[in-house]
Structures are given as structure tokens and as C-alpha cells.
Amino acid sequence: MIFLQLAVVLVCIFIGARMSGIGLGVMGMIGLLVMIFGFGLVPSDPPLEVMLIIMSVVTAAAALQAAGGMDYLVKIAGQILRSNPRQITILGPLITYAFVLFAGTAHISYSIMPIIAEVSIKNRIRPERAMSMSVIGAYMAITASPVSAAAAAMLTVLAATGLGLFDILMVAIPATLIGLFAGILFVWKRGKELSEDPEFLERMKDPAFAKNLEGKKDAADAEDAPGAVKSVVIFSLAVASVVIFGSFPQFLPDFGNRPDFNPGFAVSEAGHLLMPSMIMIIMLAATGLIILFANTSAGKVTKASLFSSAGQATIAVFGVVWMSSTFMDNNFEAIQNTLGELVASFPWSFAIALFVLSMLLYSQASTAKALMPLGLALGLPPAYLIGIFPAVNGHFFIPGYPTLLMAIEFDRTGTTRIGKYVLNHSFMLPGLVTTIVAVVAGLLLQSVLL
Template sequence: MIFAQLAVVLICIFIGARMSGIGLGVMGMIGLLIMIFVFDLIPSDPPLEVMLIIMSVVTAAAALQAAGGMDYLVQVAGKILRSNPKQITFLGPLITYAFVLFAGTAHISYSIMPIIAEVAIKNRIRPERAMSMSVIGAYMAITASPVSAAAAAMLTVLGASGVKLFDILMIAIPATLIGMFVGILFVWKRGKELSEDPEFLERMKDPAFVKNLEGKDLNTVATIPPGAVKSVIIFSLAVMSVVIFGSFPQLLPEFGNKADFHPGFAVNEAGHLLMPSMIMILMLAATGLIILFADTTAGKVTKASLFSSAGQATIAVFGVVWMSSTFMDNNFAVIQQTLGDLVASYPWSFAIALFLLSMLLYSQASTAKALMPLGLSLGLPPAYLIGIFPACNGHFFIPGYPTLLMAIEFDRTGTTRIGKYVLNHSFMLPGLITTTVSILAGLLLQSILL
């Protein structure tokens, strides 16, 4: 029976991934209906914390976008890239990493990738090099960002074991940066130069292509709205507050001594305000402050492109995690017995399981929420799970995630592409190398620091 249930889960994930957008969420709900009415499984609790954190963080990022703060950051990044054009393969991925680390969502990378492609093309540097690692950098930054849903999911799972946000960040940030540097070195001279690339040379025979290639100029300086800098400051203060409260939980309010105290969603049995709830409060409060003091409106925030991304991500996580956790919870004993000896003998095999699931779920948060509790139950130490956290970045393997597809669109030379056999695409080797090195670095760092 467990194999039939697993088949339903995998089929729903596969179909949902092909739908893209909210596909994973709605197919997850269809799978959940089958679990309940066909297999008589008891539904687990929905992933409310992860969903609400996604909505809160991305809404704050949308407010930053609406107030012009995003344009301001892109303008600063553009100046750095254009003043160092020969270093685009190095700087492009690192700036993308920094953007996503700051905002907690990979969708923010859409604003910087056109500039990376343009600078590479103008200087006749193969865009595939910078573009492929920029996409991988966006994924890696999610598992290192203090305000990402993935980090919050890890904190939710490991918090009861005494893990603090700082513990996750001090392993995840340097580990992913080490992986990034190795990945950048790998792509530094990857592929033929544009002047030698046969496909590019063939395209250059078309006058319309040449005109389009040379005609586009993104170097024009956009007018920055008056509240842009204020919005960046407010958002930065919110991110810093998340790091401080997450690293020093003793600073969080306590309510256990109040006569009418009752534990609930936001406060635990000991009366401590839970960190996931604090993230929601801080980020939505930052949204309000941006609206009040950064010359924007609530209407503009809801019309920002990032706001619609929040809705898609929330529905996707809602359905697929609820279905997956229902399957895991109802078959926990069998899964634990089957995987227990394997993981005990080969702990690294759990990293492979994380990577494989993330390939299908297209979500680091969903992967962490679904599998990290199983890792704890199998006896893996919390520090070890933090070390292999970058394994949740398998999005690139099957080329269907929006950031990957947009990178291909932005590269007008055609060097960034999906290959004839689908899996032989521009992101495969950089992604595998960066992820593997990040995991190895994470394991080394956790053995030293935790």
C-alpha cells in the first residue's frame, strides 16, 4: 500500500511541476484528497508557519519594490558591474547572491539578470558563464538568508533542539559562499568565447539580430522615487532585527507569568514568543512602515510583481507540503525502519534524499519542512542537518524553475540554453559542483563550529 501512496505523491508532484506556478499546490491538494478518501490516511497539520512567512517576507519585498528601493539597489549593482565589466563572471553571481540573501526570495534576481547579460554581451564575454552561476547563486542564497522561508523552516524543525538562527547562518553563509567561489572558478573559461562560438557567429549573420544585440542599452539611469532609500533602510532594519532576535531568543517577549496565559500558534508552552511568528510580525510591520514613510501606497504594493510571486509560492508550498507530510506521517514507522540502517551507516545518503526531493518540489522550504523532521528521527544530529542544508538546492536539475528559464531568455546570444537531451543544460554542472562543495564545506564547518 505504501508504494501505491508514494506513486500518487510522485505523480502529483510531477504533474504539478509541469504546470508551474500554483501547479504544485493544486496537484498537492488532489493528492491529499486521494490520500484521505482512497487510502484513509489522517491528514497532518498544514504548513501554516512556512506559508505565512513566505507571504510576510515577500510582501515586504514587494513594498520595497513599490517604493523604488529595488530600482535603487539595481542601479547601485549596475554601476558596480559596468565599472568592472571584465569581472562580470565573478561579480554577477555574487551580486545576485547578495540580492537574494538580503530579500529572502529568488524572484528578486529577475531585476539584476538583464544587466548581467547586457554587460557580458557588450564586452563579448560568454554570458552563459555569469548567467548560469547567477541562477545557482540565487538558489544558494535562499538557504543562507535570515529572512527566507527555508531558514525559517529549518529553525522551526531544529529550534526544539536548541538551534538558533545564528547557528544556521554561521554555517550556511560561508558554506554556500565557498561553493559559489568553486562554481565560479569552474565556469570562468567554460565554453567557447563568443568570437569562436559557431552558433553565435551564425546568428551574427542576421542584420536584425545584430541590430537587436547592439541596440539595447540598459545603461540609462532610471529616476529613483523619493522614498527609495528610506524603503531600503526600513527593510534592512527589519532583516537585522530578524537576525538579532533569531540569534538571541532571550530577547523575545515572554508571557508565561501572566495569569490569563494560554499557549497557541504564536507562543509556546513556556510562554516564549516563537521566532517564526516574530519574523511575520517584523516583516509585515516593515511593510507598513515603508507605506507610511517611503512615499508608496498599499495599492502599489499589491500590484508589484513580487506580490503575485508570493501568492504562487504560498499555494505551491501549501498543497505539496501538506500532501507530502500526510504521506510521511502516516507511514513514519515503515520509512524509519527502512531508512534507519542506511542513514546510520551512510549519513551522507540523507543529503541525496534532500537533493532528490528538492528537484521535484522546486522549494527549499518545502523540502526542509518535509524531510528534516525525518532526519532528526533517524538520529542525525541537528548540526549535521545544518551542514547538509545546501542539498535542498536541487531546483536546477530539471530545467523548469522560473529563474532558470528567465536567465535563458535574458541571454540573447543563445549560449545559456537547455540542451538537446534536456538535462544537458547550462546550469547542470555548475549546479552540481556548487551544491556538492557547499555540502562538504557545511559538514566541515559544522564539525568545527557547532
């Protein structure tokens, strides 16, 4: 029976991934209905904390976008890239990583990738190198960002272990950066130079293509929106506050001594305000402050493209994680008996499981929330799970995630592409190198630091 249930889960994930957008969420709910009424499984608790954090953080990022702060940051990034064009293969991925680390969502990379492609093309540097690693860098930054849904999911899983946000960041940031640099070195001279690439040379025979290649308007001198700088400052303070409270939980309010105290969703039984709730409060408060002081409005925030991304991500996590956790909770003993001995003998095998599931879910947060509790139950140390956290970045394996597809579209030379056999695409080898090195670095760092 368990294999039939697993088949339902995998079919729903596969169909949902092909739908894209909210597809994973709605197919997850169909799968959950089958689990409940077809197999009589008891539904687990929905992933409310992760969903609400996604909504809170991405709403704050949408406010930053609506106030012009995003354009301001892109302008600065563009100036850095255009002033160092020969280093685009290094700077492109690093700036994309920094953007996503700051904002907590990979969708922010859409703003910077056209500039990376443009600078590469104008300097006749193969765009595939910088573009492929910028996409991988965006994924890596999600597991290192203090305000990402993936970090929040990891935080909720580790809540009872004594490890917090600072422990996650202390390992994840250097590990993912080490992996990113390894990936950059791997692509440094990958592929033919544009001047030698037969497909590019063939395209250059078309006068319209050649003219269009140089025809991008430089927006470096565009005027900043009135509230752009203010919105960046407010958002930066919010991110800094999350890091401080996550690193020093003793600063969080304690209500345990009050006679009328009752534990709940936001407050633990000991009376401490829980960090996931603190993230929600800080980021939505930052949204309000941006609206009040950064010359934007609530209406503009809801019309920002990032706001719709928040809705899609929330629904996707809602359905697929609820379905997956219901399957795992109801079959926990069988799964534990099957995987326990393997994981005990080969702990690294759990990193492979994380990677494979992330390939299917297209979500670091969903993968962490679905599998990391199983890792704890199988006896893996919490610090070890932090070390292999970068393994949840398997989005690139099956080329269907929006950031990957957009990178292909932005590269007008055609060097960044999906190959004839689908899996032989521009992101496969850079992604594997980066992920493997990041996981190895994470394991080494957790053994020293935690």
C-alpha cells in the same frame, strides 16, 4: 500499500511541477484528497508557519519594489557591474547572491539578470558563465538568507533542539559562498569565447540581430523614486532585526510569568514569543512603515510582481507539503525501518534524498519542511542537518524553474541553453559542483562551529 501511496505523491508532484505556478499546490491537494478518502490516512497539520512567513517576507519585498527600492538597488548593482565588466563572471553571481540573501526570495534576481547578460555581451564574455552561476547563486542564497522561507522552515524543524537562526546562518552563509566560488572557478573558462562560438557568429550575420545586441538602453542615470532610499533603509532594518532576534532569542518577549498566560501559535508553553511569529510581525510591520513613509500605497504593493509571486509560492507550499507530510506521518514507522539503517551507516545519503526531493518540489522550504523532521527522527544530529542544508538546492537539475528559464531568455547570444537531451543544460555541471562543495563545506563547518 505504501508504494501505491508513494506513487500517488510522485505523480501529483510531477504533474504539478509541469503546471508551474500554483500547480504543485493544487495537485498536492488532489493528492491529499486521495490520501484521505482513498487510503484513509489521517491528514497531518498544514505548514502554516512557513506559508505565513512566505506571505509576510515577500509582501515586504513587494513593498520595497513598489516604493522604488528594488530599482534603486538594481541601479547600484548595475553601476558596479558596468564599472568592472571584465569581472562579470565573478561579480554577477556574487551580486545576485547578495540580492537574494537580502530579500529572501529568488524572484528578485529577475531584475539583475538582464544587466548581467548585457554587460557580458557588450564585453564579448560568454554570458553562459555568469548567467548559469547567477541562477545557482540565487538558489544558494535562499538557504543562507535570514528572511527566506527555507530558513524559516529549518528554524521550525530545529525549534526543540536548542539550535537557532544564528547557528543556521553561521554554517549556511560561508558554506554556500564557498560552494559559489567553486562553481565560479568551474565556469571561468567554460565553453568557447563568443568570438569563437559558431552559433553566435552565425547569429551575428543577421544585421538586425547585431544591431539589437548593442541596442539596450542604459538606465544607470534613471531618476530614483521619491521613497526608494527610505524603503531600502526600512527593509534593511527589518532584516537586521530578524537576524538579531534570531541570534539572541533572550531579547524576545517572555510572557511566562503572567497569570493569564496561555500558550498558542505565537507563544511557546514556556511563554516565549516564537521566532517564526516574530519574523511575520517584523516583516509585515516593515511593509506598513514603507507604505507610511516611503511614498507608496497599499494598492501599489498588491500590484507589484513580487506580490503575485508570494501567492504562488504560498499555495505551492501549502498543497505539496501537506500532502507529503501526511504520507510520511502515516507511514513513519515503515520509512524509519527502511531508511534508518542506511542513514545510520551512510549519513551523507540523506543529503542525496534532500537533493532528489528538491528536484521534484522546486522549493527549498517545502523540501526542508517535508524531510528534515525525518532526518531528526532517524537519529541524525541537528548540527549535521544544518551542514547538509544546501542539498535542498536541486531546482536546477530538471530545467523548469522560472529563474532558470528567464536566464536563458535574457541571454540573446544563445550560449545559455537547454541541451538536446534536456538534462545537458548550461546549469547542470555548475549546479552540481556548487551544491556538492557547499554541502561538504557545510559538514566541515558544522563539525567545527556547532
